[in-house]
Amino acid sequence: MVRFVHDETYSGAAKVAVFQYLTVAVFIFLLVGYWDLQVRNEGLYNSKAQQNQIKSLPMPAPRGRILDRDGRVIVDNHASFRLVLSREGLRDDHVEPIARGLNLDVQDFQARVRRFQRRPSYFTIPVKEELTSGELAFVESHRNDLMFPEMELIKSQFRLYPKDGIASHLIGYVGEISEAELNSQEWANHNPGDLIGKMGVERFYNDTLTGIDGQRQVRVDNRMNTREVLGMKPAVPGKDLRLTIDLDLQTVAEMALEGKRGAVIAIAPATGDILAYASAPGYDPNLFVGRMKSSELKGLLEDPTKPLFNRVIQSQLAPGSTFKPFVALAALESGAIDENFSVHCAGSATFYGRVFKCHKKGGHGTVNLHSAIAQSCDVYFYNVGRMTGIDTIAKYAQMAGLGKKTGIDLPGEKEGVVPSSAWKIRTQREKWYEGETISVAIGQGAVTVTPLQLAYAYSGLLNNGVWMRPHILDDGHPPQVDHTADINPLNLAKVLDGMCAVVNEGGTGAAVHMSDIVLCGKTGTAQRASNDLLKTKLGEEAFRDDAWFVGFASRENPEIVVVALYENGMHGPLAAPIVRDVIKAFYDKKARQKQSGAPQNLAAAVRVPGSDLASPGLRSR
Amino acid sequence: MTEFNDSVVHTPPGRMRVWSFRPFTWVLLPVLAILFQVYVPRFFSFLSYLELPLLVTVYFSIMRRQPPAGALTGCLIGLAQDSLTFIPLGMYGIVKTVIGYSAASVSLRFDVENSGLRYVMSFGFFIAHQVLFWALSHMLLGAHDDFKLPQTLIAAFLNGIIALPLFQVFDKLKSEAQ
Amino acid sequence: MDGLFSRYRNLSALLLLLAGQLILLAWQIKSNGETRLLRVWAVTAVTPMARGMELTRDGLGGFFARWFMAGKLEQDNAQLRRQTAQLEIKNQLLQEQMQQSGRAQALLEFRSQLPSKSLPSRIIGSAPGVQSGVFILDRGSLEGVKRGMAVVTGEGIVGQVVASYPTASLMMLASSQGFAAGVTSQKSRTRGLLKGEGGTCHIFGIRNEQPVDKDEWFYTSGEDRIFPRGLRVGQARAVKDGVDGKEIEVRPIALDGDFAEVLILLDAVHGQIPELATPSNPDVQILDAPAPDQNGPMTDPASPATPGEAPSAMRTDADRIRDHYKRVVESQNFQVGTTPYRAPDFNRQPAAAPPALAPATGAVPDNQAVPVKPSPEPASAAKVPGLISQPSQRPKPPAQDRP
Known part of the structure; x- marks a missing residue:
């Protein structure tokens, strides 16, 4: 300090100026660092958002459908949306209008939100599964930055199996690949989290039915809102599988x-x-779709009739x-x-x-x-x-x-x-x-x-x-x-x-x-x-x-x-x-x-050249 | 061009004059500038290129020649602008604070009544304003939009053009500080 | 020494201001931006001036108009225009109702569904800054404007109120990013979701197989709980098949015209929000869900089944065929696989199919292998998807044989 006071030359002043600006720069640098740590990077999601400004969002490919010999659908897919609330943007006074918009019991919903208050803020609050079209319209039209930005939609593809376990043993079901399966030769080229056929046709023709997931490269903002789509690789749906099964015979056999x-x-x-293939008692493969309660699984496994x-x-x-x-x-x-x-x-x-x-x-x-x-x-x-x-x-x-x-x-x-x-x-x-x-x-x-x-x-x-x-x-x-x-x-x-x-x-x-x-x-x-x-x-x-x-x-x-x-x-x-x-x-x-006037020789198979049907050689094993 | 031939770089300390404005002017000009920003582009969308609040900030700062006053002016105008937009309060505030401070600092060394210099300053501070805003929204808000350089250059050019007559009008409202 | 000190003082002042604003910013981001009060002040302060400017502009225009046209023609004209706009909306709703149900029903429903009050408003400014497509309206919460209200003109929907201040409110334009509304096509009643994309709008959520023609009109479906059902949206400008379903470009018709004057739909039909333990939000309006109509649920592009239904209600052909067979054997008092000495007749149709199965033709899979010809008789068999039809009369009586 004292030296500066005595130094009255121009170069001395310049040095002071340089020193000042340097100090400001360092200060700003530190401030930015502090900002990053304390304001922007708080919580798990924020830090993830930081590192992934350009994100590759997977677009899950729908699995191929399973049809009977006449092309009637035995196993279908349905896309559904799940709504979660991110806790970071959630305001108390949004709870009630959101509940009303989704026809939820306001008191119940408020209680649920309250239950989450003690948990870390990156826990999202699940609101509703399988949104109806009306609920979807409500969510989409209200989740902009100025209304309820805390609403997050998650889209997933689900398998839709016949009810009452029709052909359940023949078709099998899909589920997330297990640790043991990951280590086996059969599923060597699969990744954790993949959905695979666990039994029946779903398993045997897994490769045919599985599509190729697409990807969307998007630029996202700090709230993970998509701001720009940079590129898109469309998902290739799995091939439809036509079976020799005749749903009329199958139905009667099941009955x-x-x-x-x-x-x-x-x-x-x-x-x-194979025109009909029934095993009784059956099980409802839809139970395996989404989250299965452990009690349900236990019930199936311990059932003396071995469903x-x-x-x-x-x-x-x-x-x-x-x-x-x-x-x-x-x-x-x-x-x-x-x-x-x-x-x-x-x-x-x-x-x-x-x-x-x-x-x-x-x-x-x-x-x-x-x-x-x-x-x-x-x-x-x-x-x-x-x-x-x-x-x-x-x-x-x-x-x-x-x-x-x-x-x-x-x-x-x-x-x-x-x-x-x-x-x-x-x-x-x-x-x-x-x-x-x-x-x-x-x-x-x-x-x-x-x-x-x-x-x-x-x-x-x-x-x-x-x-x-x-x-x-x-x-x-x-x-x-x-x-x-x-x-x-x-x-x-x-x-x-x-x-x-x-x-x-x-x-x-x-x-x-x-x-x-x-x-x-x-x-x-x-x-x-x-x-x-x-x-x-x-x-x-x-x-x-x-x-x-x-x-x-x-x-x-x-x-x-x-x-x-x-x-x-x-x-x-x-x-x-x-x-x-x-x-x-x-x-x-x-x-x-x-x-x-339809073809009569049922046993000789009614076949229509179906371009997107599975061809031989695509068998998984 | 003659004005460019003047010595614009070194203003002898003796010639440096500080201007003051009536309190009414201090309030009215920024408010009018912000109102203009809010209202006029609704009918003449091409006028949305203008950044009148910035020009007012620059003008007050260079005429007062006091960096703290410049920073404060920028801060207030910026915050007012923020409160009418829907970005977090303080974004325009910070940018205009820095601009006000810089403009006042620059004015300490130059002849701010020189039209050429006024043009250059409007042009430069407009670009600085946009760059700062862009950088801040990246750093602080995590925005990811790209900086639009050509548009910024054109807008800076236009703002500079507008600034000249505008500043001359403003000049009528000033009085020399004691 | 003085100069040095003053330099430090300047810098300190700058840093102080910057730090103050940074703290303000940080606080907003951490607390999710609750600075409503400041904005309310700002908007409230600006609105009267903006309104004044608007009135001046209008007055000037009016002055010249009166100068040339004389009398109160201009005034009448303005009022008439406002009335026409309101009537047109009523008309739209009425027409929609008339088309859907009988005339008496339409009148009844119309009375209960018509927004009882709409508030004419002017756009007095655009919100400067990042959010393009947000405009300031000259009516605010003092006149009953709430967030979530629909903004329309006689021609169709314009936008949605996203913030309301005492004397002004903000409207998000239908074409701006982040806007979405439920829509229905006029002809096929296919439901989709209109999304603003900053300039244009696209409709999503319609499967490629579903018929939507170019130039087909879209109306609001009411499902978004913002716009009442039956308001005009716009015409499909371009329709093409995409990866995730149809890509339909629509430009809301109201945005093509002059929308300086708009109507904010205040709906007094909707009840008060009850008092609750946690703060309720009387500033947000959520319309009641529209009454169900005859049209099927919105189909998701990626889903050949019918989402929008509860999953338990979604069925594949296998379920439908099973239901059909169940009815057939029940009508013959027959237990499949058990009853001895008597065989069932799977071709004999039950007396009357429940109405649930009746419209099943739409659910026939697209790649139906066996061409199902319509039954020569209108009844029964053809109504089950994929079930090959046969006349309900059987050539022979059921077998009643014993060895």
């Missing part, structure tokens, strides 16, 4: 299973198209008498018996020192192949099985596609078991006992199938030894042959005629005879092969027999084969009306189509 536990699967033998269990491809149960036609075919083809082979059924028979009962206590009397299939005589098939031998039975069952995965385009398929001597040595390191063959001959013992396998096995028989690969995706391409087998048509006809007699000649399925449709089929009543359900809370009901019915129509021109599993349904004939009604729906629809 037929109401109040039951079981599964229904319908296949067009000529193409392998999440996909019975069509995962339920491995003894097929019971529905296995007999394969035994008959094996016996005929191997020459173990001929069509005239007959047996006297007295209600039971003794083999290897053990008594095996027939389901009819009084016995069927003398039965031949035709009547034995029609009446489902166990004693007849004990004999046929013993004469044919386990390995021959296994050979023909495997030929029909049992005991291995069908290769359907759905995740999680189980293979079932077709026992043989080699199988027993491999799995149990024990030799096969002849007595075991007796049980297998009537579809009991170690033999287990899934409903899909059974339907697939029959579809090949009905298609004269040509098994078409079962598939869910209707991609417009010719159906693929999975494998073929050389079967004597005469032997095949004898077996199928027997199945015709089941329904049409007073057999075990007579209750589902229809005068205008030649429905053929086979009932099955099977004891539980596994004891898994015994452990559940179902109690006595879990000990009851499973009811099966395999049906097809017509005898001359088999267009559809339907398998119904009615778990603990006691008697095979109780599963028959399920199949009958699905087949009736099939022919009723054909009649409608004939009436309206």
Whole structure:
């Protein structure tokens, strides 16, 4: 100070000036820093806004829709808006008009806002989910800087599934990718937060259904309001997926299973198209959309009826008498018996020192192949099985596609078991006992199938030894042959005629005879092969027999084969009306189509060249 | 051009005169300038280029030749302008405070009655005003708009042109301070 | 020494002023800008002068007009113009009502819905500074003007009151950034959202598939709770398909004309805001929601379903088909999958479909694979989307067979 006073030269004054301005500059610099720290950068959002003046906002691509074979929508999307209030701009006297504008209870809303007052200010207050168009108009017209700038809209895409769990196991659902999935090979190229298909078609065709998210480069102000759109990469929506499912049949199948536990699967033998695919009980996939309460999830997981269990491809149960036609075919083809082979059924028979009962206590009397299939005589098939031998039975069952995965385009398929001597040595390191063959001959013992396998096995028989690969995706391409087998048509006809007699000649399925449709089929009543359900809370009901019915129509021109599993349904004939009604729906629809001039060959698939439909090769796995 | 040939840079201290205005003028001129800003562009949108409050600030500052008075004048006019706009109060206030102070500081060294210099000052302070406002809104409010240089240059040119006759009118209201 | 001191004094004064204003700024930003009082003073101080200038201008114009036209023609003219504007608004509302319902109903609804009071007002200035498109109106809270009120002319909507001071208020123009209003197209009654973009306006929220023609008129839908339903907005100047739905450019018709004189819609129909524990806000007006009309909900461009509905109400074709089948079997007293010895007839239609399904034709997916031909009979089957129709008479009686 003193030096300056004495320094009266011009350069001295200049130095003072420079010093002054320097001081001011430093002061301003410090002030700006203080401002940044204390005024602008307060709170998490503000600091984020600072670093992201140019932001890339993701534009979520809608997932492809899932359509039935006629293009009717099974799974849709809906965009919805969620309103949150940012706490920073919120003023007490805005609460009431906002509540009124959104038709909220003012007191409730004020209480909610008050609850948030103790939390950090970057917590936003959720106001309303799924805004209606009116509410959206209110929000948009009031959230400008001069009215209620604290209102923030968040847009999201949601999946819309059918209610009541229609086709829930087939479709599956989407959810956020989990930690475990992120680490797995299958989802290697996904990021945390991605929505992926968790089950069913949603999972298997995840890559096809998933679109490519777009991006919007925007310049935002400190309130995160978009000021300028710098560039835009539009979102590419996922491809629509057309399934082979027919919603008419699917609906009837679902209705037929109401109040039951079981599964229904319908296949067009000529193409392998899956026309209906139902597993009951189902679940509402809409529950998985958005936020699911943990109690709801717990309820689903702990439900003794296992609503999440996909019975069509995962339920491995003894097929019971529905296995007999394969035994008959094996016996005929191997020459173990001929069509005239007959047996006297007295209600039971003794083999290897053990008594095996027939389901009819009084016995069927003398039965031949035709009547034995029609009446489902166990004693007849004990004999046929013993004469044919386990390995021959296994050979023909495997030929029909049992005991291995069908290769359907759905995740999680189980293979079932077709026992043989080699199988027993491999799995149990024990030799096969002849007595075991007796049980297998009537579809009991170690033999287990899934409903899909059974339907697939029959579809090949009905298609004269040509098994078409079962598939869910209707991609417009010719159906693929999975494998073929050389079967004597005469032997095949004898077996199928027997199945015709089941329904049409007073057999075990007579209750589902229809005068205008030649429905053929086979009932099955099977004891539980596994004891898994015994452990559940179902109690006595879990000990009851499973009811099966395999049906097809017509005898001359088999267009559809339907398998119904009615778990603990006691008697095979109780599963028959399920199949009958699905087949009736099939022919009723054909009649409608004939009436309206639409293509009639339903089984041969109604296809319209759809450019944006998924093409093969896009399968995720 | 002759005026440019005058020595505008060094005004001998003896010749430096300080002007004063009646209190009425102090109030009326800024209010009229702000009113003009609010009202007239509604009918003649091209007049929205004018920054009359700035010109008034500059005029008072250079005539008073007292930086604190200049800063205060700028501050008050700026705040008044702020209160009629819908940006946070103080933005125009700060900018005009700085301009008022600078204008008064400059006037200590130059002959402020020289028309050429008046033009240059109006032109320069207009640009400074716009740059400062832009910088402040970036730094303090987090705005992200780009600075429009060509428009600013044209507007500065026009403001300079307007300033000359305007200042001469204002000159009629002044009286020499004792 | 003196010079040095005076320099420091100058600088101190500058820094003091700057610091003071910085603190003022910081306080506003931190407290979210509650400086209403200062602004009220400023606007209140300026308004009388601006009004005076406006009157002077008007008076001068009037003087010359009277000079040439003589008498009170000009005065009458001004009053008539104001009346015409009000009548035109009434007329618009009335016409809308008449179109929607019967004449008697229209009159009733009109009486209950017409803004009982509208306040003529003048624009006396534009708010200088950053917010272009904000104008000062010469009426304020003393005359009942509140934030959130609609500003219109006889031609259509002009803007919205965004701030009100005792003697003046601020209006945001419909074309300015941040403005939004719910609109409905005249022909197809498609609903969308008009947003100002600083100069032009665009309508958003309309799917590409929805029909909107160029030059089609748009009216307010009332959903925004600012503008009552049925006010004219403007014509679609350009319509094109975009990524997120239709891109429709609209210029509010009122903005093309002279809107120096406007009407502020004060609506006395709306009740008082009740007293509440936390401060209520009598300065903001929120209109009651409009009565529902027959038109469907606004469809979101990104959503083929119908948002705007509660999600529980949204359904896919699968749900609709299921409902249909349920009704069919219920009408036959049949339990699918259970009833023995009798097969259902899925083609026999139930006696009468509930009205909920009746207009379902609009919901048929766009890429319907099977061409659904209209049923030769008007009833039933064709009303379910995707259900292939058949006449309701069945060729044969239902099967009643036993083996």
